[in-house]
Amino acid sequence: MSWNAYFRRYWQLYALLALPMAYFIIFKYGPMYGIQIAFKDFNFFQGIMGSEWIGFEAFREVFGMRDFYITLRNTLMLNFLDLLISFPAPLILAIMLYEMKTLWFKKLSQTILYIPHFISWVIIGGIVYQVFGTQSGMINNVITSLGFEAIPFLTDKNDWLITYLLVGVWQSAGWGTIIYLAALTGINKELFEAAGIDGAGRLKRIWHITLPGLRSTIVVLLIINLGHMISIGFERPYVIGNLAVREYADVLSTFVYRIGLQSGQYTLATVVGLFQAVVGLVFVLGANYTSKKLTDEGIM
Amino acid sequence: MFGKKKSKLGSKKAMLVLGLSCSLLFTACSANKEPEASGGNDGASKERVTLKVEVFDRGNSPAGSTITDNYLTNFIQENFGDPNNIDLEYVPVPRSEEVEKLNVLMASGSNVPDIVFTYDPNTFNRYAKQGGLTDVGPLLDEYAPNLKAFLGEDVLGYGKFEGTQFAVPAKRSYVGKYASFIRQDWLDKLGMPVPQTTEELYETLKAFKEKDPGETGGQVIPLGMTIASAQYEPLIWSFIKPVSEEERHTLVQQLGSNDYPTLLPGFKDALQFMNKLYNEGLMSKDFGLDKDKKKLGEDVATGKVGFYSEDDINPFYEKGTLDTLQQNVPGAQLASVDVYTNEEGKHAKPMYAPNGMYIMIPKSSERAVEAIKYLEWMATSDNLFKLQNGIEGENYTMVEDIPVAVENPTEEALNRMYNGGDMIIVSNGKQLGSLEKNLKARAMQMPKKFQEQVEAAQKIANSDVIAPVLMDRPIEAQTKYGTTLLDKFNEMIVKTTMSKPDQFDSVYESMLKDYMASGGQAILDERTAVYKEMQAQ
C-alpha cells in the first residue's frame, strides 16, 4: 500500500495516538536531561546544566563500593525468590476464586483478599513485629506455650527470608488476582461445557482450558517482572528488614536512599539509577525476544 | 484550566494568593501591592515586600487553622510584618522529608524561601560548601544586636563554615539528654538499694530476672533496650575510657548530628557487656527491631521492664508510659536514677550541642536584610516570650517568675500554641533567661504528680555530660559517609550483642573492618589531619 493510501485509511489511528505521544515527550522525555547528573559533579546552586562534567568518575566510585555489590546481590536474590513464590501466588488464587461456586463467598473473599494492598507499609511493619517478634510475637507465644523454642522469624537471616516472602505474598496476592480475574472473563464458557461432556477432571480442565486462556496475560506479567529484576521497591525491605538481618535486607533502593538522598549525593543516586535502567531495559527486551521466539507472545 | 484552586480564604490571604499567581505569570507584577489597613506603617514610603519563610508541617493543625494560617502566623504578620511593610508567606515543608524537599527547592533555583532551616549539619555544610548561602555575618552586625546577644558567641560558632557565618544556629534552652529509670517498688520488694554502679546494676538485673518481683510469669525484661540512641548511649558511653585531648578530637566519629565512640577505647568493652546481658537473658530479646521505642514503651507500661534509660522527661507525660504503667500495675513506682559509671566513677553520658537547627538565607534571596530583621524581631525578649507562651491568663499564669501553663485551658488557647516549637525557629525549647528557669518551666509542663521525678531526671540528664567535639572545619568524609556509617554502627551493636559469647570477637572484628572500609578510616584520617592543622595554629 502506498503511504498516501495508507494514511488516508489509517489517519484516525495516528490522530488518536498524537496526544498520548506528546504526553510522553513532554512529561517523560522532557526531564531526561537530568540523566547527565550521573556524569557531573552536581552542585545544587549551579543546577544541572551548570555543574561540572566529571566523566565516569562517579561510576568508578559506585562500582568500587562494597555495599553496591552486596545490595545488588540481595536485590537479585529477593526478586528471584519473589518470582518463584509471589509471582504464581495470585494466579493460583485467581483460579481458586474462579472455581469457587458459592457466589456470595467468592465475592466476599475476593473483596477481603485485596485489603492488605491498601494498608501502608509503615503500619504493616508494626503488625509484622507484633506477629513475628521473638520475645512476644503472637506466633512465638503459641510456639513457646507448646514448649518449643521460639523461632527468630525476624532476626535470623534465613528465617527472615521466609517472613519477607510470606508478607509479600500476603500483601500482594489478592491485589494481583484482579488482573487474572479480568482475563478469565474472556474464556469461552462453551469450552468448559465441551470439557464437561468429555468428563475431564477439574484439575485437568484448569490445566487444559483455564491456564491457556491466561497465557498471554501471564507472559506479559512475567516479561515485565523480569525487566524489574534489578529494581526493588524501597518500603518492603526497609520496613520488614532490620539491623540483625541487614546482610540480606539491604538492597539497591535502600542503598540509593542512604548514599543519594539522605546524603545529598544526587550524582551517585543517578549513577545507580542509570545502571538499573540500562540493565532493566536489556532484560525486558531480552525476555520479550525469547518469549516471541518460544510462544509468539510478548509485550511489543 | 491551570488556575489555582481557591477556597475559604480570608481577604488578606486571597490577596496574597492573587499576587502570587500573578507574579508567577508575569514576573514583574506589582499592581496588587496595596498597603494593609492594620498596623502602623512607619515605612509607608517603601514598597511592600514579601518575605518567604520555611515552616515545618507535621500535619497536626487543629480544626480552623492551617500550617500557613494560624494564631502565630497572624501574630507575626501583625506585630512584625505590617509595621515593617512586609508580607509574610510561609512555605510548608513536611517534617519527615525536610532535607529532600529543601534539596529540590534549592536545586530548582526559584521559589526558594528567604529563610530555610534544617537540623542536619551535613546539609548545612553541603550548601555552604557549594556556595549557595548568604554570609550573614555583616548583616548580623548591622541589624541584629539582640539576636547576637541572645545566641552568644558559642552558639554562633556552630553556624560558621570555614570561618564564615553562613548560618544562624538556633539556641537550645537546655542540653541534657538522658536519664535512667528503675522500678522502685521492685527494689523495695526485694529489699535492695538503688544500684550506684554498673556492677551493682548487673546484680540488680540478675535479681530482677531470678526473683521476678513484678510477677510477670517469666516475661520479665530486667533491662529494657532498643536500637534508639536514648537506650544504648548512656550504657555505651559509660564504658569509654578517659582519653587525651588529641584522641578526643581524632577518634570520635560524628555521624549526622551526634558523636559516636566507635574507635574510642572502651567501646568494645561496652559491646561485650551488652553481649553478656543479652546472652544471660537480662535484656530485651528483640531490641534490634525496636527503632521507634514503641515496643519498649509497651513493655514498660505493662510492667515487664525493671530498668531502662530514656530521654529525661519522656516517661512522665500525661497519659504516657508511667501513667499507663500505674493504671496497669497499681502501686508501680518509677524512680529517676543515674547508674552507669565509668572508670573515673562518673555517670558520663552525651549531651546536645548548644545549638539547635541551622537557619540559612539562600544566596539567591533578595530579602536577606528582611530575613535577618525577622530573626532579630523574634529573638527580642518580649516578642520571644509572647510567641513561646501565648496569652497571659488564657495560656499561662506567672508563678515565681515562671510562666506556668494554665490547667484545663480552653480548646482555643490550646490550639493557639500547637506549632510554637516550629514557628519560633531561633530557639529550641522555652527561653526564660537562665538554665534553671528553663528547666523549671519545662518541669512545670509535666503532670503535677510526677514533678519530683521529672526534676530529678532533668538533674541527672544535665550532670556529668560529655560535650560534642567541635572541629575547626567540617569533616567532608563525615558528610559523605555519615548515613552509611550510622547504619553500620547500629548494625555492629545489634550483631555483636546477639552473637554467641564465643563468636563475639570474630563478629566484632569483621564488623569493625567493614565499618572502617566503608568510610570510618577516611573520617579518622581527615580528623587527624584537621586536628594537626588546629594544633599548628
Place this chain on the structure above:
Amino acid sequence: MREQTANRVFDTANFIVLLVSTLVCLAPFLHIAAISLSSAGPILSGKVSLLPVDFNVEAYTKVFSDASMIRSLGFTVLLTGLFTLLCMLMTIALGYPLSKKNLRGRKGFMIVVVITMFFSGGIIPEYILIRNLNLLDSIWALVLPGLINPFYLIILITFFNNIPESLEESAEIDGSSHFRTLLGIMLPLSLPVITTLSLFYAVGRWNGFTDTLMYINSPELYPLQLKLYQLIQNNMITDLLQMEGAQMATVVPESLKAASVIFATVPILIVYPWLQRYFVSGVMLGAVKG
C-alpha cells in the same frame, strides 16, 4: 461416581484454603479498626488485638468533626475521579492504535513507551518542569505527570489483541471508521480490563502522596493520604521531639491515627466490590466464535 467424589474433595479443599486466606487478610484490618475504637491505656500496653478494649468512638468524632479531613476527602475524590478519567482516555487512545499489528511505526512507538518504564530524569528536573508549566500547587501537578502507565498500557494492548480479529475486520468491511470500531466494538468487549485498569489508576492515585510532598504547598490541596502520612510519620519521629525541644502536645494518639486510616481507606476499598459487576464474561465473544 469417582469423579463426583474428586470434585467434592476439590471444592472442599478450595473452600478451606480460601477461607483461611481470607481470614488472614482480614485480621490486620480488624486490628486497626479495633485500635481506632479503643482508649489510650490498653493501646499503649499492647492489649488490643482484634477486638476493641475499653470501647469508645472518640477518635471518629474527632475525625468527622475536623473540617479539613472532610474537605480533604472531597478533594481526593475529585482528584482521583479526574485522574482516572483522563488516564483511561489517554491509555485507550494510545492502546488501540498500538494494538494494530500492521500499524506503521508501531515498534518505534512501543520503544518510546517502554524506555520510560526504566529511564527517568529524576526528581529535580521533574520539579523544574512542573514549575515551568506553572502547575505547582495545583491539582494538575498531581494529574498530568502520571497520565499513562506503560505497564497498564501494555496490559490493555494484550487484551485488545485477544479480541478476535474477525470482529474488527467485519466492522471494517462494513465501512465503519476506526473511531467507531473502537467505541462500538472494542470498548464494550473490553469492559473487564477497562474496569480493572480504572481501578488500578484510581487506587494508585488514591494511595499515592509522594508527589504531593513535592508539588503541593496549600493545605487546601492536601489529599487524604498525605494527611494520613503526616499523622503516622509524627509517631516515627517522637524521639526527635526531645531534640527539637517541642512539647508532647504535637503527638497524635494512636486511636486517632487508626481512625484516620479507616477513614481514608474505606472509600477506596468499596470501589472494587462495586466494580465487580462489570466483570461479566465476554458473552459476545462466545457467540461470534461459535
